[in-house]
Amino acid sequence: MKKLLNDPAKAVDESVEGFGLAHPDLVTVHTDPLFVTRATKAPPGTVALVSGGGAGHEPLHAGFVGEGMLDAAVPGAVFTSPTPDQVAAAIEAVDNGAGVLAIVKNYTGDVLNFETAVELADGVEVSTVLVHDDVAVEDSLYTAGRRGVAGTVLVEKIAGAAAARGDDLAGVTAIAERVSSGVRSMGVALYAPTVPHVGRPSFDLPDDEIEIGIGIHGEPGRHRIPAADADTITEALLTPIIEDLRLESGERVLLFVNGMGGTPSSELYVVYRRARRLLEDRGVTVDRSLVGSYVTSLEMQGASLTVLRLDDELTSLWDAPVHTPALRW
Amino acid sequence: MKKLLNDPAKAVDESVEGFGLAHPDLVTVHTDPLFVTRATKAPPGTVALVSGGGAGHEPLHAGFVGEGMLDAAVPGAVFTSPTPDQVAAAIEAVDNGAGVLAIVKNYTGDVLNFETAVELADGVEVSTVLVHDDVAVEDSLYTAGRRGVAGTVLVEKIAGAAAARGDDLAGVTAIAERVSSGVRSMGVALYAPTVPHVGRPSFDLPDDEIEIGIGIHGEPGRHRIPAADADTITEALLTPIIEDLRLESGERVLLFVNGMGGTPSSELYVVYRRARRLLEDRGVTVDRSLVGSYVTSLEMQGASLTVLRLDDELTSLWDAPVHTPALRW
Structure with missing residues (x-):
């Protein structure tokens, strides 16, 4: 394993420290306990918004702290929920007297720790x-019910x-809730990631296979298939989404192609091209788009x-100004 | 090789097509010959600005087309200069009657083809x-004189x-010219990339070695060293830059940590943290920062x-509004 890290046990602290130094106009890093605020x-x-979860998904969540998005983000260790005291400290720090909305990805650890917080x-x-x-799986290694993945960015924005x-x-x-109920995602893995303190790939994927329906912690997906071209993979991901959403001709959508961390942006646009054509072929209008690595593994x-x-209304809220390290217009 | 691509021969065209579909408010894609304009x-x-070069470095250059940055970008095939007729067509398309500045990374092919254009x-x-x-090497596989790398983004902005x-x-x-004369870069590779139509890694790097001074086309760097921690690597990259710039205590700089395409942003902030501390230790003030994957391989x-x-003046021009797919404030 080769990574641009020092002691794996300090990786999250050092990364968040660097993040705070690089964006002092946008965010403040709090330590003991660790959380990031505007x-x-x-x-x-x-109303203040707080989200958080295991590290390893950057820029989620700290990259979305700033005007028009999150008031605080709480990073745990890599792929590990933040502790209740971290989350509680963040909630107390950002309350403006109008209450706090906690946005929680559906993983058992996150759900429990946010409840305690x-x-x-x-x-x-x-x-x-x-x-x-x-939409890939109904339950998973870490969840009762469906997992929360890239759609989280749209809820937060x-x-x-x-x-x-x-x-x-x-x-x-x-x-x-309206965004959460109207958003669906599905992912694919070509190559596994390596958790720093583990030191070996999170799963074994043969050189000629890909995993359809992968989670963002290397959890298993729906099935493995032989490596295929981008158009084939895109259709395999999009079809279950369209069916689950019961999208119909004449509807308008936001299409978000998310990179998992190690994928060049040029490839994401190849996927976007095919997904957009497939939606248009069904009479669905792609009114807004987002392409980039925003929820990674x-x-x-x-x-x-x-x-x-x-x-x-959702379109106009999506278009509203946002001023964060990772999303800005 | 597993990639999110279809026919490798069509990868650039399909990616640029998707890019145009995703950002219709910012860019227009022209085909025959291929170039991208505002x-x-x-x-x-x-005055209009035109840049370009081989594909494979995205978001450079097309991601920087828009208000406040480039008027046109001209992508070649992967790691291959665009042709003179592509560049000439872009120059003619964007001239507003006040002339055109061509920004060219120093590679022999790019230099010759822009001259002809x-x-x-x-x-x-x-x-x-x-x-x-x-600063890594004086001449390289593809250049007489030093290579143009991530500093290009700062010149364009x-x-x-x-x-x-x-x-x-x-x-x-x-x-x-002032930006070009005041900017220095140096890179490191942990793992090699694979050019789609080649199908195997661009170079062999053992599991326990990294290449210091790598180019953005897999060209050799200064030397290989045993894999080291982020702080050590950062110092090995920054020291030659500081020496070459003859940076002195009391000066102000922009510090840019660039990911090569497959590196998580969390690791870039670990590098940023150390680089910033090293500069501050020498009395240099980091006044502006950029952290992300902007010039990739x-x-x-x-x-x-x-x-x-x-x-x-350079600081105020850096702060001026920019409205492109990859850089926006």
């Missing part, structure tokens, strides 16, 4: 939205815009497709 | 700036801001460090 607090009376965060009103957009326009906690929560090679059903 | 032309009388682009006044920021504020061709050229794992000497 450098400038949102105005009093604004909400109990610990004394006097702060917290509502929680679960993201479970992965759109709910963040709702908070920024002044919606109250019930309103922001309802928007986040260390240096795993592969990609995921995410489709969000759009309406006028 | 979706909305700059105002008449504005300038002769072909009848009636357009063109000045050319070479980027040769790589800052010269683009000078054009946007209305500088004439001589003025924009002078700014680009397919899915190569590794990173490069780039340092640009700043003054007030």
Whole structure:
């Protein structure tokens, strides 16, 4: 294993420290316990958004802290939930008196630790939205129910815009739920990642096979198939999404092609091209797009497709200004 | 070799097509010959910027087409210079009557083909700036003189801001030359990339060695060393840059940590942290930062460090608005 790291046990702390040094205008890093907040607090009376989860998925979540998106992000160790005291400290730090929305990817550890954190965060009103957009499997190694994957970025962006326009906690929560219920994802792995403190690939994938429906922690997917071309793989990922969403001709969507960490952006656009054509062939309009490595699995090679059903309000919240290290317009 | 591609011979065309479909508000893709322009032309009388080079370094260059940066980008085949007729067509398409600045990475093929293109682009006044920021080697497989690498992004951004504020061709050229003369880079490879139509890794790197001073086409660097920790590698990259720039205490710089395509962003911040501390230890102030995969070598794992000497004017041009698919503020 060769990586640009020092002591694997300190990798998350050192990376987050560097992240804070590189973006002092946008974020502030807190240690003991570790969490990241906006450098400038949102105005009093604004609902605050907190998310978090295991490290190894960067830029998720800390890269999305800033105006118009998250107020705080809480990184755990690699592929490991943050502790309740970390999450509680973040919730207490960012509450502006209007309550906090916790956005939680559906993994058992995250769900339990956020629940405990909400109990610990004394006097702060917290509502929680679960993201479970992965259509690949119904249950997995780490979840009861579907896993939360790349769709999380869309929940965070759109709910963040709702908070920024002044919606109250019930309103922001309802928007986040609407995104969560209208978004679906599915991914593929070509090559496995290596967790630093483990030192060997997370799973064995033969040189001529790929894993369809992979999770973002190397959890098994639906099935392995012989390595195939991008168009074939794209169709294998998109078809279950379209069916699960019951997308119909005339609908509008946001199409998000996400790189898993080790995939060149040139390949993501080849996937995007095919996915867009397939949607258009069914009469679905791709109204908004996002292409890049936003929810990764260390240096795993592969990609995921995410489709969000759009309406006028969600589109306008997606377009609203955002000012974070990883997403900015 | 497993990649998210179809026919390797069509990979660049398909990727650029997808790129155009994903960013219709920012860019327009022209085929026959292939080049990418801004979706909305700059105002008449504005100097236009054209760059280009082999594909495989995405988002360079097409990702930097848009307001405040490039007016056109010309992709060749993977690791292969674009042809003179492609470059000439791009130059003619974007000239706003105030002349064109061509930004050329110093590779023999690029230099020759841009020279020929300038002769072909009848009636357009063109000045050319070479980027040769790589301190690793004096000559290389593909160059007489130093190679142009990640510093190209800084030249494109800052010269683009000078054009946007209305500088004439001589003025924009002078700014680009100032950036080019004040920027230095050096890179490291942990794992080699695979060129799609070749199908095997570009070079052999043993499991316990890394290549210091690597180029962005897998060209040899300065030397191979045993795999080391991030702090050691960072110092090995930064020291020659500091010496070559003759950086002194009290100076201000932009520090750019660039991923080579297959490196997780979390690792780039570990490198950034150490590089910043090393500069600060010498009394150098890191005034601006950029961290991300902007000049890549397919899915190569590794990173490069780039340092640009700043003054007030270059800092303010760096801060000026930019609105491209890959760089936006």
